[in-house]
Amino acid sequence: MVEMFAAENGLKGDARLQAISNAIRVVPHFPKQGIMFQDITTLLLDHKAFKNTVDIFVDRYKDMDISVVAGVEARGFMFGPTIALAIGAKFVPLRKPKKLPGEVIAEAYELEYGSDCLEMHVGAVEAGERAIVIDDLVATGGTLSAAISLLERVGAEVVECACVIGLREVKGQRRLNGKPLYILVEPREIDSC
Amino acid sequence: MLQRALIFSSSNPICSQLPTTAPPDNTVFPKRNGGWIIPFSSYQLPAFRLRNYRPSDSAANRPNMASQDEQDPRISNISSAIRVIPDFPKPGIIFQDITTLLLDTKAFRDTIDLFVERYRGKDISVVAGIEARGFIFGPPIALAIGAKFVPMRKPNKLPGEVLSEEYSLEYGKDTMEMHVDAVKAGERALIIDDLVATGGTLSAAIRLLERVGVHVVECACVIELPELKGREWLGEKPLFVLVSST
Numbered sequence: 146m147v148e149m150f151a152a153e154n155g156l157k158g159d160a161r162l163q164a165i166s167n168a169i170r171v172v173p174h175f176p177k178q179g180i181m182f183q184d185i186t187t188l189l190l191d192h193k194a195f196k197n198t199v200d201i202f203v204d205r206y207k208d209m210d211i212s213v214v215a216g217v218e219a220r221g222f223m224f225g226p227t228i229a230l231a232i233g234a235k236f237v238p239l240r241k242p243k244k245l246p247g248e249v250i251a252e253a254y255e256l257e258y259g260s261d262c263l264e265m266h267v268g269a270v271e272a273g274e275r276a277i278v279i280d281d282l283v284a285t286g287g288t289l290s291a292a293i294s295l296l297e298r299v300g301a302e303v304v305e306c307a308c309v310i311g312l313r314e315v316k317g318q319r320r321l322n323g324k325p326l327y328i329l330v331e332p333r334e335i336d337s338c
Numbered sequence: 339m340l341q342r343a344l345i346f347s348s349s350n351p352i353c354s355q356l357p358t359t360a361p362p363d364n365t366v367f368p369k370r371n372g373g374w375i376i377p378f379s380s381y382q383l384p385a386f387r388l389r390n391y392r393p394s395d396s397a398a399n400r401p402n403m404a405s406q407d408e409q410d411p412r413i414s415n416i417s418s419a420i421r422v423i424p425d426f427p428k429p430g431i432i433f434q435d436i437t438t439l440l441l442d443t444k445a446f447r448d449t450i451d452l453f454v455e456r457y458r459g460k461d462i463s464v465v466a467g468i469e470a471r472g473f474i475f476g477p478p479i480a481l482a483i484g485a486k487f488v489p490m491r492k493p494n495k496l497p498g499e500v501l502s503e504e505y506s507l508e509y510g511k512d513t514m515e516m517h518v519d520a521v522k523a524g525e526r527a528l529i530i531d532d533l534v535a536t537g538g539t540l541s542a543a544i545r546l547l548e549r550v551g552v553h554v555v556e557c558a559c560v561i562e563l564p565e566l567k568g569r570e571w572l573g574e575k576p577l578f579v580l581v582s583s584t
Contacts, residue, residue: 170498172497172498175497176494176497182497184497184498186488186489186496186498186517186520189477189480189486189487189488189489190486190487190488190520191486192480192481192484192485192486195477195480195481195486195487196481199481218470219469219470219473219489219491219495220473222470222473222474223473223477223487223489224477226440226446226474226475226477226478227477227478227481229440229443229446230443230446230447230450230478233443234443235440235441235442235443235446236440236441236446236474237437237440237441238437238440238474240470243427244470245437246423246426246427246433246435247421247423247435247437266437269437269441
């Protein structure tokens with residue numbers, strides 16, 4: 146699995162990245178004690194930083210012949226469609242069970258306690274299409290793994306996974322089937338303001 | 339099958355002088371099905387009539403529509419790109435599936451363009467999108483018109499301090515939440531969702547924004563189900579839709 150942080154992969158010193166990081170609010174102990182929640186809703190309120198976030202992804206993917214942007218419910222929906230529109234790709238929502246009305250394929254994935262399931266409409270993606278997967282944050286990579294599986298099961302090629310925020314991987318922790326992972330910023334511990 | 343599709347807007351054009359009104363405290367909001375379309379038995383709508391083009395229809399039959407003369411040529415492709423799925427989430431309900439619209443790059447682009455053309459340059463600083471399909475249409479519009487995007491979410495999803503608004507379902511209630519510090523009094527806002535049926539969800543979103551002094555300029559949806567009279571339930575609040583599904 147190839148993990149790439151933007152600042153180390155072509156955007157070293159890019160001022161936009163610092164502004165994006167600063168626009169993300171850290172909410173301590175949500176949803177439970179000990180978790181420093183990275184809240185991207187404040188990024189969505191900062192029009193310039195939000196636009197820069199999208200622009201960085203668009204610049205990266207626009208010439209990679211991507212025809213599918215798959216976004217993971219629900220925060221992946223906030224970033225994916227704008228990217229898809231800008232690069233001329235379809236947007237494919239990957240959803241929790243029973244939300245998609247048509248025929249679906251489903252992939253289970255592990256949570257800290259128990260498991261969950263991600264679904265995709267049959268027929269949304271064709272074999273041979275080149276796809277990226279978008280979510281706001283990657284931690285263990287469980288959700289992204291399920292997303293990759295769904296796309297590969299219908300014969301698509303997952304070119305890369307892209308997240309606004311990502312932790313540096315503890316060795317061997319993530320299983321993204323060898324897929325590259327592109328991350329804009331790392332999580333912050335506490336709010337500086 | 340062709341779909342009868344119109345652009346129509348409420349009788350109020352967007353302007354800075356629109357009055358800010360909150361629904362009165364004793365307003366009754368309609369019960370709505372958890373799946374936002376009321377059961378088949380509650381209205382007489384033969385399934386096979388849906389999405390059939392009837393050239394004899396005219397605005398004269400729809401007195402609450404302001405105008406139907408202007409059909410933007412992009413509308414018919416948008417309408418055709420929406421998939422209709424019978425008996426979802428339960429028998430008798432006809433579901434309007436916008437995911438197929440998202441697969442049609444031109445039609446999706448046109449959908450966003452139609453909203454952006456309407457709202458650009460109107461001093462709108464907030465686009466509020468209702469979870470989850472409002473999250474698909476809202477951000478591209480917000481980015482294009484220079485507004486912030488504010489997600490209106492199911493309970494316990496937003497991590498910061500929230501305002502909550504309860505609204506009725508067909509059986510029971512649900513709650514919508516918004517971050518309190520996402521918006522400021524005096525801001526001008528749009529509310530976006532993929533579809534309006536009874537108007538219950540949109541009404542809850544309006545109440546949340548108005549509670550903090552935001553002026554809701556208009557509600558905007560891709561699809562309206564006019565038989566469910568959501569437009570009436572929104573009262574004085576303008577509603578703009580691209581496609582009317584009868």
